[in-house]
Amino acid sequence: MPVVDIPGSKSITARALFLAAAADGVTTLVRPLRSDDTEGFAEGLTRLGYRVGRTPDSWQVDGRPQGPAVAEADVYCRDGATTARFLPTLAAAGHGTYRFDASEQMRRRPLLPLTRALRDLGVDLRHEDREGHHPLTVHASGVAGGEVTLDAGQSSQYLTALLMLGPLTEKGLRVHVTDLVSVPYVEITTAMMRAFGVEVTREGNDFVVPPGGYRATTYPIEPDASTSSYFFAAAALTGGEVTVPGLGEGALQGDLGFVDVLRRMGAGVEIGADRTTVRGTGTLRGLTVNMRDISDTMPTLAAIAPFADGPVRIEDVANTRVKECDRLEACAENLRAMGVRVETGPDWIEIHPGAAPEGTEIKTYGDHRIVMSFAVTGLRVPGISFDDPGCVRKTFPGFHEEFAALRARL
Template sequence: MVETTSHTATVRLPGSKSVTARALFLAALADGTSRLITPLEAADTVAFADGLSTLGFPVDRGGDVWSITGNPTGPPAETAVVWCHDSGTAARFLPALVSLGAGDFVIDASEQMRARPMGPLLRALGSLGVRVHAANGDRIPLRIDADGVEGGVVQVDAGASSQYLSALCLMAPGTRNGLTIEVLDEVSVPYVELTLAMMREFGVTATRQGSRITIGPGTYQARDYVIEPDASTASYFFAAAAVTGNTVTVLGLGRNSRQGDLRFATEVLSAMGCEVTVDDDRTTVTGPTHLRSPGEVVMRDISDTMMTLAAIAPYADGPVRITDVGNCRIKESDRIDAMASALDACGITVHTGADWLEITPGRPHSALVQTRADHRIAMSMSVLGIRTAGIRFDDADCVGKTFPGFHQELAGLQEAWQRG
């Protein structure tokens, strides 16, 4: 393993995709005009904001502040065709939003998004009386004949995606009687907790007892809302420090963050020998001289960082086994297979199963990585490329989905370490 001398750098990363999307939904149903401060401006969030505009909500995307004038009764438009591009969040959240309105709506998206199942959400909406017509049974495009939602008790299986559950929670106050949601299965629990916390910040009551979530009817209140940096994106910069023995501080992401993916630093990288310090408004990671294997890591709740761990696993001192990430097979790509193929192209041995992968340490070599148009494959393998010359991508620009300036920012981090 290459020994390194620690240098220090500080970065300020774009806003959280997850927080931005939820804030857009909440602002759209709020009474008044909300201002989202430092939102993420990337393909996914712009698709969501443009979708709101198509639905008749006044949206002003002005630099670091986006203004949205809400309508507590749902979309002002009586008919609309909403194009979600590649945004899974928009494609899962907007059907719930338009169900609260009155009119005929179509939700459509790219071929990549059309291939992703929507069954659990569509069944839940259907049980609430929402008239949804889906392509091939459980896929978009969707045609929704909306006439408001009465509410009541609804069951949802969120074992494949927490977004199904978050969508129901977000729409609940706009129903006539509120919702009692019985959760049959669930992944990525921190994302649902983030949803409920943000709903409370916008002025509604949401309670959870075990597998039951209760949300009464009510009205979100418009407000100014600051979007914190994206913890999933931060994982790549923390991982860069881990594999180089350097120090990075991410500003704006501290102990008050509700994003579960910060656990990648505090739990996973700590177990690999990194020094991790979480302050009120920042998190700092210093990599070790030799990266330890954490052994088996259960990543069900932080599966968006699975690829980050897989990308640095070749540099550990023993095999790394990542488990309980079956939901990663139905993301933008089959991420288990995509990471296994990418690492294999670099000469690293990877074994996989239905919901796990195990990476054997080795010396990666240069390769052309097939990103499968998945931003997280490109970002993760870019971290591997810090220690391995000649890593190239078939579609380097796919990072624009969540972080258009990613490659420049990562290169700037390395330059800062070199100067230090």
């Protein structure tokens, strides 16, 4: 039975770095993800004057509830959406002038709902080029708090950033949300804030965060559920079996729900207290599934859909069009290049099994999830290659080696 050691969660590592930086005391993060995104986040904290000590298995962060230790900083956020959205929000609680820029890929991704909400809270924030996009400069003088309205229909990260800011404000925050996608990611945020000493309450569409700050702690990072999806899908596709330790009944990450999709398609799934196992049965059934809350795993499902016994329709995934690339169209384009019939709409994709897919070079658009998803397709389709295989360094630098080892065992 192949057991796969999945690196720490990107989402949890990024949130933990923010919370540790904001907490009173020294926080130890156990088994954080070491990838381009998280290294970029840690580097950004260092540029802002926070001390981040690193050992092979843990990071220690000296918290500063009063905000950045420097009065001026220029921070490059690389490709990281959490870095590019969370760090300006963290800096706003301090006092100084902080400029943030990012890669061309990240510059294209939207930011306006968050920066509009920060402005509504009195933050002096200016976009240098296109409104709602990086680069931007924050002239920080603390945040009083109060009530604010937010549209989080494009990304739950906007809400997460504001919730984590709440305890650093003078009065706390009440965030009224008009639309919200990827709710499980918000639940990760509130659970982690609780571990750092802050209780968020929800009243209908309002999220209420008290002032008072965070307390430092030792925080273990669980394996990345989105990354696990490729290994679970590999088992379902090949008739093999894969177990991921560290992800079980108490997991924070909603993307573990992808195994329920595999179960509906016919795979055997066992979720234990501290591990999850998926067994392929030789059959993949077609289905229609709403993936609004687990949209990062949409490409994983799309990549195995051609091997189902009927059409696979994935709905309510409009937000995948504003990720590292337009993931919905990237999946459709690559599947069509393999000879698969695909239909798309504003927020859905439908994939029709037919003749055996043909090998092709996958257009990755620099998106790590496109590479890792179609690596699963390559288990059944000879001749799959990638125009940028190295972009997996964003979240899993050792992916190709780990996946090759799994392929040999399957």
